[in-house]
Amino acid sequence: MLACIISALACQLTVVLALRTIFIVLVFIFAASLDTFAIIIAAFNDFISHFCGFLLSFLTRSVFFLRSVVFRTALYYWQQGCYNRQTIQGNDLEILT
Secondary structure, three states: OHHHHHHHHHHHHHHHHHHHHHHHHHHHHHHHHHHHHHHHHHHHHHHHHHHHOOOOOHHHHHHHHHHHHHHHHHHHHHHHHHHHHHHHHHHHHHHHO
16 A cells, blocks of 8 residues: 555656656746747847947837737727627526516
8 A cells, every 4th residue: 555655656656757857948948938038139239229329128028018918918808798798698687578
């Protein structure tokens, strides 16, 4: 009985460690891609500032733009969900009466 419990725990520990390793590798890949993106943005800003004489805050603007797009999309779908819920409740009332 004790051997079965120890064997099951060892198997579960192996799975957990494998999943943890996969997660860490994925996080490192994601961080490396963000690092590369930051280098590209810095090079773009350097290029723009060299030719135009000012530093274009491209990264800040793009982050705010993406944030606003995500917020607007979430708000739209939330409003659509509320509208659909009211429509369904209204239709149920029409069916009942």
